[in-house]
Amino acid sequence: MTAMAAPARLRPGRMGQASLAWLIWNDIRIKARGREGRGGRIIAIGVLALLPLIGGALAAWHVRAAPMIPLAVLGQVSAALAVLLLVMISSAFAHVLRLGHDRGELELLLTAPIPAARVIAARISGVQAVVALPFLLLTLPFFAFSALFGHGFWLAGPFVVAAIAVIATAIALVLATALERLLGPARAKTAAQLAGVLLGGSMFALGQTPNFAPAWFEARMRALDSVPPAPLDWPARALLGDPGPLLAVLALAAAAAFVSARFAATHIEAAPAGPAAEKPTRAAYFGGSPFSVMFGKEMKLLGRDPELISQIGQQLVFMVPVLALIFTDGQITPVRMATAGVFLGGALASSLAWLVISAEDAPDLIAAAPVPAGQVLRAKLAAALSPPMLLVLALAVVVATRDANAAWLMLPMAALAGLAAAMMQLWTRAPAKRSAFRQRYKSSLLTAMGEFLLLGCFAGTTRLLLMPSWWAPAPLLLAGLLMGGIYLFRPRPEL
Amino acid sequence: MHAPNPLCLPALQIRGLTKAFGGHPAVDGLDLTVPAGQIYALLGHNGAGKTTTLRMVTGLARPDAGQISLFGIDVLAEPIAAKQITAWLPDEPLLYDKLTPAEYLAFIAGLWRVPPADAQPRAAALLQQLGLWDKRDIRCEGFSRGMKQKLALAGALIHEPRLLILDEPLTGLDAAAARLVKDLLLARVAAGATVIMTTHILEVAERMAQRIGIIRSGRLVAEGSMAELAVGRAAGTTLEDVFLELAAA
Numbered sequence: 200m201t202a203m204a205a206p207a208r209l210r211p212g213r214m215g216q217a218s219l220a221w222l223i224w225n226d227i228r229i230k231a232r233g234r235e236g237r238g239g240r241i242i243a244i245g246v247l248a249l250l251p252l253i254g255g256a257l258a259a260w261h262v263r264a265a266p267m268i269p270l271a272v273l274g275q276v277s278a279a280l281a282v283l284l285l286v287m288i289s290s291a292f293a294h295v296l297r298l299g300h301d302r303g304e305l306e307l308l309l310t311a312p313i314p315a316a317r318v319i320a321a322r323i324s325g326v327q328a329v330v331a332l333p334f335l336l337l338t339l340p341f342f343a344f345s346a347l348f349g350h351g352f353w354l355a356g357p358f359v360v361a362a363i364a365v366i367a368t369a370i371a372l373v374l375a376t377a378l379e380r381l382l383g384p385a386r387a388k389t390a391a392q393l394a395g396v397l398l399g400g401s402m403f404a405l406g407q408t409p410n411f412a413p414a415w416f417e418a419r420m421r422a423l424d425s426v427p428p429a430p431l432d433w434p435a436r437a438l439l440g441d442p443g444p445l446l447a448v449l450a451l452a453a454a455a456a457f458v459s460a461r462f463a464a465t466h467i468e469a470a471p472a473g474p475a476a477e478k479p480t481r482a483a484y485f486g487g488s489p490f491s492v493m494f495g496k497e498m499k500l501l502g503r504d505p506e507l508i509s510q511i512g513q514q515l516v517f518m519v520p521v522l523a524l525i526f527t528d529g530q531i532t533p534v535r536m537a538t539a540g541v542f543l544g545g546a547l548a549s550s551l552a553w554l555v556i557s558a559e560d561a562p563d564l565i566a567a568a569p570v571p572a573g574q575v576l577r578a579k580l581a582a583a584l585s586p587p588m589l590l591v592l593a594l595a596v597v598v599a600t601r602d603a604n605a606a607w608l609m610l611p612m613a614a615l616a617g618l619a620a621a622m623m624q625l626w627t628r629a630p631a632k633r634s635a636f637r638q639r640y641k642s643s644l645l646t647a648m649g650e651f652l653l654l655g656c657f658a659g660t661t662r663l664l665l666m667p668s669w670w671a672p673a674p675l676l677l678a679g680l681l682m683g684g685i686y687l688f689r690p691r692p693e694l
Numbered sequence: 695m696h697a698p699n700p701l702c703l704p705a706l707q708i709r710g711l712t713k714a715f716g717g718h719p720a721v722d723g724l725d726l727t728v729p730a731g732q733i734y735a736l737l738g739h740n741g742a743g744k745t746t747t748l749r750m751v752t753g754l755a756r757p758d759a760g761q762i763s764l765f766g767i768d769v770l771a772e773p774i775a776a777k778q779i780t781a782w783l784p785d786e787p788l789l790y791d792k793l794t795p796a797e798y799l800a801f802i803a804g805l806w807r808v809p810p811a812d813a814q815p816r817a818a819a820l821l822q823q824l825g826l827w828d829k830r831d832i833r834c835e836g837f838s839r840g841m842k843q844k845l846a847l848a849g850a851l852i853h854e855p856r857l858l859i860l861d862e863p864l865t866g867l868d869a870a871a872a873r874l875v876k877d878l879l880l881a882r883v884a885a886g887a888t889v890i891m892t893t894h895i896l897e898v899a900e901r902m903a904q905r906i907g908i909i910r911s912g913r914l915v916a917e918g919s920m921a922e923l924a925v926g927r928a929a930g931t932t933l934e935d936v937f938l939e940l941a942a943a
Contacts, residue, residue, distance in 0.1 A: 485797065485804040492804030496790070503792040503833075561788035564849075567752045568805040569777035633791075 222308070222321030223328075246648060248336060255340025263348040268439050274423035276435035280363065282402065287330050287367035288374075289398045292391050294326045295368070295375045298463070319463045323368065327459075331364030352440025359438045359445070362452035369455035372462040489570040490578045497555045497582030504554065504633060533602035534665045537609035540594045541616050542658040547587035548617030549650055550636075552624040555579040558633040576625070584617050605665055616657035619682060620650055626689035649685060653678055703766045705730040705857050705888035706751060711760035713746055713912075720746040722912035723760070728905070730765070730856075733879065733889045735899035735906045739941050743912035744892045745784075748859050751890075752782040764857055778806065781855035785862035787846035791835035795826050795845050798834065799852050806853035813852060820848040824874060839866035847875060851882065858882065860891040864898060876902060900933040908940050916940050 262269075308318045335357055342356035378387040408416040426432060433444035485492045485499075556579055559565065565575055591613040599606035627646050631639065656678035663671035706728040713721040721743045728734045738744045749755040751762055753773045762769040769776040790798060796817065803813035821827045824844040834842060843866050850858060858879070864872045879889050880902070893899050899906055900920055908916040908923075916923060916936070924931045 485801045486810055487804070489805055489807065492801060495804075496793075496801050499797070500790060500792050560790045563754055563782065563784060564788035564802075565805075566754050567777060567780070567782040568802075569774045569807075570805055571774065 219317050219321055219324075222313070222318060223324045226321055226325040242645065244644065247644065248340075251337045252340045255338070255342075256344045258341050259344030259348050259350075262345070263350075265350075267350060267352055268436060268441060270426050271424065273426045273432055273435050275420070276438060277427050277432055278423055280359075280434045280438065282405075283334065283360070284363055284367055285398060286402065287334070287364050288371050289394065291326060291330045291364075291368040291371035292375060292394065294329060295371045296388050296391050298322060298326065316460065316464065320460050323372075323456075323459045323463045327361075327365050327368045327456075330368055331361045334360050334364070350440075353438075355440040355445050356438050359434065359448055362437075362448050363434070365452040365459070366455045369459045369462070372459050376462055489568075490574055490581075493565075493570070493575055493578035494582050497579060498585070500560075500633075501551060501554060501582065501586070504636075533598045533605045534662065536594065536598050537602075537605040537612075537665060538658045538662040540591050540598070540609045541612045541661045542654050544587045544591040544613035545616030545620045545654040545657060546650075547590065548584050549620035549624055549654075550639075551586060552580070552583040552621035553631075553639050554633060554636065555583050556621075556625050557628040557631050557639070558636070559630075560633065562630065580618070580621055583621050584614065587617055588614060602665075608661060608664055612657055612661045616654055619653055619657065619678060623650060623653060623682065623685055626685055629690075649681060653681055656681070703730065704728060705732075705765060706734075706890065707761075707763045708747070708751070709761045711747065711750060711762065712758045713743075713750060713755065714758055719912050721750070721757075724909070724912060724914060726907060726914055726917075728888065728890055730888050731883065731886055732904040733883055733891065733902050735903035736890060736892045736909060737896070737899060737906060737937055737941065738892075738909035742909045742941065744909055745861055746912075747909070748782070748861060748890070748892065752780060752859055753777055754782070779856040781850035781853065781858050783846055783850045783858070783860045783863055785865050787839075787842040788849070789834050789837075789842055789846060792833055794829075794831050794833055795821060795848070796830040798845060799848060802849040803852050808853050816852055816854070817848070820851055823878060824848055825871075840868055840871050843867055844871060844875070847878070851878070854887075856887055858887060858889045858891075860889065862893060863891055864893065864895060896933045896937055906933065908937060910941050 265272075338360055339357055342353050345353040345356075375387065375391070378390055381387075382390060408419075427435075430444075430447070433447055436444040437448040485495045487495075559579075566572075568575075588610075591610060595606040595609050598609060623646070656674040659674035660671050660678075663674070704727045706726065708724055708726040711721050711724040711726075712719065720741075724743070724747060726747075736744050736747070746755060750757050751764070751769065753769060753776065757770070764776045764780060767776045767779070790801075793801065799817040799820070800810075800813065803810070803817070808816070818827070821830050824847065826841065826845060826848065829837070829841070834845065837845070843863075847863065850860075860879075863875060863879070867875060876898070879891075883889055891899075891903075903920075905917065905919055906923060907914055920933060923933070923936045927936065
């Protein structure tokens with residue numbers, strides 16, 4: 200009898216089956232798989248990696264003459280690492296809360312003859328990797344080029360970034376467990392979303408302080424000129440390869456990893472396996488023409504989507520500091536506001552279009568209904584465009600008080616940008632669950648980059664028209680070419 | 695020459711229906727006629743072409759060749775008119791988790807243009823019949839599989855279709871709910887509707903269906919009442935015996 204060869208993809212390779220490494224690899228492989236093939240993914244990652252690569256090389260060259268431990272910037276590096284920790288906690292918090300609730304796949308693993316602690320450790324390692332990866336991708340080129348230019352010890356940097364991710368995950372787990380015990384799972388999730396919105400908005404506002412509060416910003420920067428007292432300077436020293444603090448940070452990360460494994464088991468066991476408690480809902484009425492029935496349904500579903508509300512909240516919070524600037528002498532002008540409004544309106548329309556088109560819960564029900572497909576599409580587009588256009592309209596009112604032309608131009612340009620982004624979502628749609636809203640860009644990096652470029656083109660045309668410049672049609676032409684390309688190469692589902 | 699009497703038209707008539715996926719035929723020149731006012735069970739192994747056939751009948755998939763008519767309406771030429779008299783209930787319930795049962799039924803009624811004055815009492819009656827009345831204002835996201843299946847059935851019935859097409863309608867239902875659904879379907883047929891259903895539960899087909907079709911590799915290999923299918927076979931032959939002999943041959 201001849202043994203049947205295992206398919207190449209399923210061979211465990213050097214990793215023992217069901218080992219911790221094997222489980223982590225399985226988790227990462229599932230998370231990394233998107234809609235595009237391996238080639239598309241490599242192109243997308245390559246393009247995304249290009250900026251940090253160039254930026255990292257330039258920055259490393261710029262500081263090539265700095266001492267191994269540059270005391271003058273130790274305060275600033277410490278502040279940056281504190282911000283990094285906060286951002287990572289926010290990111291880990293969202294993943295940790297999902298950990299207990301997305302149980303289907305986890306329960307399959309927990310029913311396998313593998314120690315539960317190993318399964319949970321693998322899952323936590325997955326969260327730590329997801330939290331660390333974007334920051335590692337951003338910073339790795341800088342540390343690598345710095346080593347090439349003579350700062351060999353700075354190669355400790357990526358290890359410290361990874362260690363901070365491990366510590367952030369542990370803090371998030373402790374917080375999530377405490378919050379779930381205090382507030383219950385549903386409220387804890389809402390609290391996490393709210394915290395994410397506030398943290399994101401605060402970071403954005405902080406990034407804008409050099410523009411609208413330069414004096415305050417300068418004062419804070421001067422305060423950071425002095426070296427922080429030990430052990431507050433240890434993370435920064437560890438990042439720069441100082442052996443003692445580096446060992447301390449790594450030891451702390453190891454302890455955090457241990458705590459994570461212990462808390463994760465409790466957290467996952469405590470998460471409810473069944474649905475949330477039932478609450479009566481005020482009934483909505485769907486009536487009138489099929490268009491208004493469809494439109495009403497989409498608006499109702501959008502309004503009842505907490506993920507979406509969180510996303511909209513985040514975008515609104517991002518706009519608050521910008522709005523505050525319009526009446527100041529800062530550098531954000533009505534023209535820039537109009538440009539930003541076009542981009543944000545288009546981005547919001549794209550998010551909503553993804554929800555109403557790709558994340559339609561019952562596509563076969565709609566297809567089987569006696570309503571022409573065009574009418575369904577028009578209702579869905581109207582639902583995707585209405586909320587962002589209301590938002591842009593409110594923004595236009597504010598802009599109009601300073602520059603009426605900018606306000607008048609912003610409205611049609613935002614509508615065009617939103618429509619183009621929605622059409623792009625339509626042409627590249629792939630069925631998905633509404634719960635995958637946060638992961639929609641992960642499934643196709645090429646689509647995400649295309650959308651970014653498309654919205655950039657519309658925003659660019661707005662800016663150039665308001666300058667004014669004869670080059671204004673150029674970005675619009677580029678957007679047209681991009682749309683044409685996407686239409687031509689769109690996936691055609693077999694009916 | 696007289697126009698055909700719509701009351702005498704078959705509920706479903708399929709001629710030479712063909713559909714292939716990636717070069718592999720899923721439905722291969724299928725001919726099928728389902729008389730009106732009956733329950734018709736379409737049986738076959740997994741991958742035999744049952745669901746693909748029903749998806750083409752409901753306009754969800756486009757045939758490569760062939761003709762489909764529902765009560766004389768050409769499905770390919772007049773899809774909206776055909777959909778107006780049809781309901782499709784797949785094995786996975788088509789629901790919106792964020793809507794309540796009352797809202798869901800109002801939405802379906804709106805799509806099929808049922809006047810609210812008719813839709814509201816119908817929705818109330820269906821929710822009561824299916825034991826969902828107490829849950830009418832609760833969002834569906836917490837519902838069990840059986841409750842979702844019952845609500846989807848209510849959605850299929852709210853516009854009183856002449857033809858109900860059901861793919862595995864009893865999946866996920868407990869014994870009491872399955873009985874409820876079967877009684878509801880029989881009542882609809884008694885009121886003049888036609889039901890076409892697929893099922894892997896052969897006892898259900900044997901007890902409920904007036905006619906049974908067995909499909910294999912996209913072709914109809916046998917059709918008739920249970921008595922007709924048993925002709926030429928040993929006494930006491932069950933549908934399971936016939937099915938295993940024909941579907942796997």
